[in-house]
Amino acid sequence: MIELLHINEYVYLKDIDIYFSEGLNVITGETGTGKSLLLDIIGAFVDYGNVRSDVFSADIVLNIDHPNEEYGISSGQHIFSVEKKGKKVFYKIDGKLVPKDIVQNIVSNIITIHKQNSHMKLLEKSFILEILDNIAQHEEKIIEYKELYQRYNNIIKMLSVVDKDKLIQEIEELRQKISEVDSANLSVEEEEELENAYKKASNIQTLLQNYNLASQQLEETESVLRKLYSFLEEKFHNELDKIIESVAELENSLSKELIKLDEVNIEDIENRLWVYKKIRRKYGPTTEDVLENLSIWKKTLEEKEKTLSLIENADYEKSTLEDKLYKIAEEISLNRKKSSEKIISEIQEHLKDLNMNARIDFSFSKTELSSNGIDEVELVGSTLSAGPLYPLRKIVSGGELSRLMLALELSTVSTPVLIYDEIDSGVGGKTAVKLSEKLERLAKEHQIIIVTHLPQIALRAEKHFSIVRNGDSVIIKELNDNERNEEIKRMFGGEEIVEKIK
Incomplete structure (x- = not known):
C-alpha cells in the first residue's frame, strides 16, 4: 500500500x-x-x-x-x-x-491508475486486445509473434519497393564498367611514365643524331688522349688514365641509351595512352577519379548483389514466415477467446451491481496478418433482453460507458x-x-x-x-x-x- x-x-x-x-x-x-x-x-x-x-x-x-x-x-x-x-x-x-x-x-x-475519460478506451479495439492479452498471460508468445511479424513486414516492404528487373540491369551495368576498368589495369604511376616516354619518343630522331655525334666526338677524344702518353712524363699517366676511363664510361652510357632509343616503339606508347584517354573520358575526368569510382562501384555492386540474393530468397522466406505467423496467431486468438469467456460473466455481474442491465460480449472477427495477430475484437452489447448485439459506440451513453469500464477493471484487477x-x-x-x-x-x-x-x-x-x-x-x-x-x-x-x- x-x-x-x-x-x-x-x-x-x-x-x-x-x-x-x-x-x-x-x-x-x-x-x-x-x-x-x-x-x-x-x-x-x-x-x-x-x-x-x-x-x-x-x-x-x-x-x-x-x-x-x-x-x-x-x-x-x-x-x-x-x-x-x-x-x-x-x-x-x-x-x-x-x-x-x-x-x-x-x-x-x-499501483494501477485509472485517469479521467479512460472509459473512452473501450471504443479502441487495440485496448480490448491488450486487456485480453493481459488476462491470457501469453507475453512470450506475443513477443515471438511481433518479432516474426517485423521480419515479415520488412520483406513485404522490400518486395514492394525494389524493382527486381531494374536491380538486375543495374548490377549488369556495374559489372561491365568494373570489368572495363579492371582490364585496363590503370595506375597513376604508369600514366606519368608513359607521358614522359612519349615526350622523349617524340624527340627521338634529334636524340639519336645528338647521341651519335657525341659518341663520335668521344671516340676521337679518346684517341687524342691516348697519344698524350708519349708526350707526358710517367708521373702524369695516372691522371690521364682517369680521364680516358671517364670518357670511355660516358661513351658506354651513350651506347646503351642509343640501344634503348632504337627499341622504343612510339606507336605502342600512343596506343597505351589512348586507353587511358578513353577510360578517363568515360569515367574520369582524371585517372585518380576513375580509380576512386572503381572502388565505389565494387562496394555498390556487393550491396546490390546482396539485395538481389535477399529478393531471390524473399518469396520463400515470406511464405515460411506466413505459415509460422498464422500458426502463432491462431494460438494467440484461441487464448484471447478463452480470456473473453473467462471474464464476460464477471463483467455482467459487476454491471448488475452497478444498476446496469445489459448484455455484453466480445465480438471477434478474423483479419489479415497484422502487428496484433489475426483478431479484430470489440465490445458489443444491448440493453434489451433479446436481439442482436451492437458495437458499444452505438448504444451506450457516457455514464454507461463509465460503468462498463469500471466493471471491466473490477474483473481484471491485478x-x-x-x-x-x-x-x-x-x-x-x-x-x-x-x-x-x-x-x-x-x-x-x-x-x-x-x-x-x-x-x-x-x-x-x-x-x-x-x-x-x-x-x-x-x-x-x-x-x-x-x-x-x-x-x-x-x-x-x-x-x-x-x-x-x-
Whole structure:
C-alpha cells in the first residue's frame, strides 16, 4: 500500500504530505482545485509522460508485502523518489539512484491508475486486445509473434519497393564498367611514365643524331688522349688514365641509351595512352577519379548483389514466415477467446451491481496478418433482453460507458493499489450508491485512492482528504468527523439542499 505521498514541488503544490490508510481513501474539493494533480504526481512513478511541469519532485512511501528478489527489494517500507529538472529525470529507491525502468517496473506491479475519460478506451479495439492479452498471460508468445511479424513486414516492404528487373540491369551495368576498368589495369604511376616516354619518343630522331655525334666526338677524344702518353712524363699517366676511363664510361652510357632509343616503339606508347584517354573520358575526368569510382562501384555492386540474393530468397522466406505467423496467431486468438469467456460473466455481474442491465460480449472477427495477430475484437452489447448485439459506440451513453469500464477493471484487477480519477463521471442517483457499495467491497482487499464528486462514495471512505485552493496556494487536509460532515454537505449542494432533503 501507499503509506505516504510527499510532494516537494509540482505546479502549485508545494511541501505537501498525505498519509493514506488501508481501504478506501477519497479526495474531494471544488472543480479546479488541483485534485487530479495529486494523481499525476503518483503517475510519475509509473510513466511521467502525463506530468504537466518541467520541474517536479516527490516521494512515495510504499509498504511492500512480498520481496522482489530481482531488484533486491525486501518486504517492508521503502521510499521511492522522482525528481525532474529541465529535461533530466532522476529516480531513487531508499535514497539510492536507480534507473527509471526499475522504479517503473516495481511501482507498476503495485499501483494501477485509472485517469479521467479512460472509459473512452473501450471504443479502441487495440485496448480490448491488450486487456485480453493481459488476462491470457501469453507475453512470450506475443513477443515471438511481433518479432516474426517485423521480419515479415520488412520483406513485404522490400518486395514492394525494389524493382527486381531494374536491380538486375543495374548490377549488369556495374559489372561491365568494373570489368572495363579492371582490364585496363590503370595506375597513376604508369600514366606519368608513359607521358614522359612519349615526350622523349617524340624527340627521338634529334636524340639519336645528338647521341651519335657525341659518341663520335668521344671516340676521337679518346684517341687524342691516348697519344698524350708519349708526350707526358710517367708521373702524369695516372691522371690521364682517369680521364680516358671517364670518357670511355660516358661513351658506354651513350651506347646503351642509343640501344634503348632504337627499341622504343612510339606507336605502342600512343596506343597505351589512348586507353587511358578513353577510360578517363568515360569515367574520369582524371585517372585518380576513375580509380576512386572503381572502388565505389565494387562496394555498390556487393550491396546490390546482396539485395538481389535477399529478393531471390524473399518469396520463400515470406511464405515460411506466413505459415509460422498464422500458426502463432491462431494460438494467440484461441487464448484471447478463452480470456473473453473467462471474464464476460464477471463483467455482467459487476454491471448488475452497478444498476446496469445489459448484455455484453466480445465480438471477434478474423483479419489479415497484422502487428496484433489475426483478431479484430470489440465490445458489443444491448440493453434489451433479446436481439442482436451492437458495437458499444452505438448504444451506450457516457455514464454507461463509465460503468462498463469500471466493471471491466473490477474483473481484471491485478495490483494491490487502485487509483481512480473521477470514475464517477456521468453517474448519479441509485447507480452512485451501487458504485459506492462496490468500491467499499473492493477496498476490503485493495487500497483504493479516488478523486470523486459523489457524496455517496465519500460517505464510505476510511480517510477523507479535502483540497482547497486559494490563488497560488493549496491546502490538503485530512478531515475529522465534523469537517467531513461539512464537506459532504457541500458535495450535496450545501446546508439548504440538505435541509430540503430532510
